[in-house]
Amino acid sequence: MMHPLRKKRMQLICLGILGIGVALALILTAFEKNLMYFYSPSEIHAGDAPAKRPFRIGGMVVEGSVVRQAESLGVWFNLTDTANEQMVYFEGILPDLFREGQGIVAKGQMNKTGLFIASEVLAKHDENYMPPEVAEALENVSHNSEVD
């Protein structure tokens, strides 16, 4: 027969471990499903990006590349990291600061034809703002070309 105080403590510890275990299980499954990696157009070009999982892409909107569908909200545009371009399709309302030459980030997935279907387009509320991922992608390109 356990000492009642010890028994109680054991109960509490078991409760704590159970709680943490459940939380860990939840976290791990949720993490597995919801992590999104970032890829630049050059990385997609090199075939690094996943084909069947959603991810984020970022770059500058290429001047003159924005094309609208006639009757709906569909829009095509190209993103560049100055070395490579990736075509993106999005249907919905673009953020206020979406414009040609602006750095943006989009969430979505590649389709079979190599078009990136965006589910969300993000541009931050500052005309001088450059998403850090995009800034780094651009920096990597200029770095590589210097080495070449």
Place this chain on the structure above:
Amino acid sequence: MIPEIGHYALVLALSVAALQAAVPMIGARMGADNLIMLAKPLARAQFLLIATSFITLIIAFVLTDLTVSYVVANSNSALPLFYRISAVWGAHEGSLLLWVLILSAWTFALTLFDKPLPLKLNADIIGILGIISFGFLLFTLFTSNPFDRVIPPPQSGRDLNPLLQDFGLIVHPPMLYMGYVGFAVPFAFAVAGLLNNQINSAWAKWVRPWTLIAWAFLGLGIALGSWWAYYELGWGGWWFWDPVENASFMPWLLGTALIHSVVVTQKKAIFKHWTVLLAIVTFGLSLVGTFLVRSGVLTSVHAFATDPARGVFILMFLAIVIGGALLVFTFYKPDAPQEPHGSALSRESFLLTNSVLLSVATATVLLGTLYPLMIDALGLGKISVGAPYFNSVFIPLMAPLLILIGLGQRAFWTNDSFRRLSNAAKYPLLATIILALGTWGMIDDTSPIMALFGLVLALWVIFSTLAGQIRHYRSSKKLTSPYLGQSISHIGFAITVIGITLVSSYGLEKHLRMSEGETTTFGGYEFRFAGASAISGPNYNGTEAIFLVHSENKFEARLAPQKRNYHSGGQTMTEAGISPGFTRDIYIALGEKINDTDWSVRLNIKPFVRLIWLGAILMALGAITALGFGNATKTSHQSQKSYRINTTTRISE
């Protein structure tokens, strides 16, 4: 000249903070009462100096003093007066000054209510607050001085970020900071209590009101931020699990555990280590929040600074303050062994579970917020953790919490029986089932099971809280403020849950292209795009569209969403048109002009979205009610006793 006064006052405040940090604590160690007595005047002097500094910065903004570089960067003379004043805390430097101002105001408030505190404990509390203030003043003066000059001055100032030109900015940051910074007070109490070996019921009784006030302010601040994002960002969302939102949410979550744990320490003199640890970590999370928001490691509207030196400073400060506090904590050995806990079924064990659930919830949010930063720092790639992660871990943790609220507040302290507790829960459970089934019949077949689940849990909390309140009133024959406050907060929480459940399950959103004169039906409403016309404001011009909304031949609302272009900076802003209502909000935001007649338009129907913020207001109101008026705590003790006696007699009957 005026900015120099402000700058000088800030430098003086730094020296006063250094004295406040050192003198009273040294006095307490040496037993020199004359040094201890300096705590109060030093704290008050510091408050006056920082307030002076803050007022001079406000004057610089009101007069649009373009020789001050912070004014140039964030204001101009075309900005309306209110926004010129709130622009003071619209960016990094000024919001830091607001941070230290609020810290010194809390310290000042402490000096007004320090009568019951032992002299040495009080000296240490003021000293620890002095250390925090010193660190932040140093940070302000050396990395983020709002009084830096630009010579020669430019012709005109830039502008306050248009997003921030809003009523929300006037009230949201001060409210939030009152909470954030307010947790410095329980932190100081905790460390001082450890140093003086004085963690006991009396200590818990002193720290409890400060914790409740800080918690109430933080909750209101978060709710205001959520409301502001809802109407100002034009996305129709009220919570995004954005790292900056999480930064304020984490101290609130853990603070919720703290306000419950401190009650146990007060009433039963147990959970001492735990309460102290919660007080330390909650303030630690406030500092983590400040770091996340101010260091520029995150990208959001809130992250103004991109100067790495600032991030490094806050991180070091965090390590010193929290590391130091935890060090004191590890060396703490209570005099008397803790008295044995009660049985496994008691109010205490319910409150322990509350702590476990809330701490785990905080940890999951912390992980989701910091994980991308850690992966990036380790060079393992750039990832983001989206809202689905947070939803899928958070909801399963909140569901048991809601079930336990209903039981826990009915459970007796120390010892309770399963039989008695299920008897107490009988009627609320019955009422919940009846009402839930009734609602289930009313909603159509497509209604998600999650909606029913959320409603049942929230109704359960409401009914069992009401039952508990009625029972308490009957046995004590009066409303005692701690019990009433607890009931109000719990019902507030349930109301927020109902709002979240309904808006996430039944909210509708549609992006579409509309021409002027076109009519569309959506979610049972008829939307007519009546036309668009040019508008101009004090520092912007733009377009205003008119939408007429009808439901089954009844006129519902005339909405006027706008698209604004701000003159300086050339930023475009979306102003949503909202028809607020208790049962639903109709929300229209303009996308962009596609051609001469067509616009992209976002239509939203948000059922019961207001309940989310109404619940948050009730939670804060409950905390303030629980502070009580007059000698409320004493009354509550007595009533608790009479309650026990009454029930015992009832059982024996």
